[in-house]
Amino acid sequence: MAPRDHEIVRLTADLVILTVRSGRLCVLLVERANEPFRGRPALPGGFLRAGETIEETAARELAEETSLDGLPVEQIGVYSAPDRDPRDPRVVTCAFLAIAPDLPVPVAGTDAREARWLPLDEVGGLAFDHGRILADAVERARTKLQYTTVATAFCPPEFTISELREVYEVVWDVEVDRPNFHRKVTDAEGFVEPTGAKSTKGGGRPAVLYRAGGARVLHPPMVRPRAKSS
Amino acid sequence: MAPRDHEIVRLTADLVILTVRSGRLCVLLVERANEPFRGRPALPGGFLRAGETIEETAARELAEETSLDGLPVEQIGVYSAPDRDPRDPRVVTCAFLAIAPDLPVPVAGTDAREARWLPLDEVGGLAFDHGRILADAVERARTKLQYTTVATAFCPPEFTISELREVYEVVWDVEVDRPNFHRKVTDAEGFVEPTGAKSTKGGGRPAVLYRAGGARVLHPPMVRPRAKSS
């Protein structure tokens, strides 16, 4: 092969960290402190270091931003347009999706950057190609709700079926039939398991509390109905 | 942020090109001409060049290996283990999946490397982490058959329903009910459309020929039955 006709790049991991806060799907954004795009909102992220896999880079940045350790991250894709970063030399990024419960805010980052949750429909003007990355990650999250049990990752350790249903309704922006959802979730092997306790909040009958079950895939899958708004 | 604590990498695109040949799922492999892993089978691939996206790198390598232009490629993932390439400096790869019809072989590459189709169950001893990349890509292809129309990409421009069914049977390693498959495929909007011609091969009744339809997603999806061979 022809030697040295290839380009040297710097590799970053950018994180799309999603959560549900007060009935809205939110993403964690930071404000850029340096050029390029100084002052613009951006996805948290950082450079690959020696000896790391890019997953480890992502996990390290995630821990710094959310103080949630061991939260799984999933690759969304590589974004490598030559002009995506005006700096020289070239920067290629690998985007990751992470799903978090509603954390105590403001999220205390260990570095000076200000991080904040922003509802998806208020996001605009992101730096670089982060708008596209965010859109791709949200689409992935929506798809994953169908055939995996990740919805529980949006919830606190103990939750009610209604709280879990709210995750689906918020992320998919649909209404989900309450009785059918209850049956489907409680019948599905390993999706949720009862803790024995009951929720005391709420005006009506107390709800049984559940925790996430052992299953990762959902069988049969949830089917996403037609969107309610549009 | 702390400057210069990040690593410089070289980025490659590696291709998993799949096809169905004489009833078996096959992958295109090349023999490495240089160290490391000289003489070992490997996935075709190459380095990112200046001004290219990594998708363009993949498309360029694909065209060189198969002389099929414009075949779509899909990202599988990034493989970045620090020790995946014994060379220094570090090489990170982005893997791509491409699906091809049964091409006239041997595939004429423009470079000197010898490329050949190898049935999946005969693959072994791949260079680097290409064994894992291949496994991930095959799993992706299997999943994609469920809810997309990519199965037609395994077929020539005109094909019979039975040829399309064979794709599912080979890739999934299952038996598919012939009558039900026929109905499902011909009823699905945009999956296949008849050309008007009929196949002359085969001993029995001539089969109607179809070409790929316009739809990319399959609605409702194909469901993968339990594997026939354990």
Added chain:
DNA sequence: TCAAAAGTGTTCTGGCTACACCCATGA
């Protein structure tokens, strides 16, 4: 006793499975 939210029962329907059956061609 009423409102509110949790949870159960029941009917209907659409898609899938299984398999019987008919059709068109070559030998």
Added chain:
DNA sequence: TCATGGGTGTAGCCAGAACACTTTTGA
């Protein structure tokens, strides 16, 4: 006229959709 593979008909089953209904709490 028989073998071979293409294509259609149809009965049963099962899961999801829709929605009526019962249960358990606080006010």
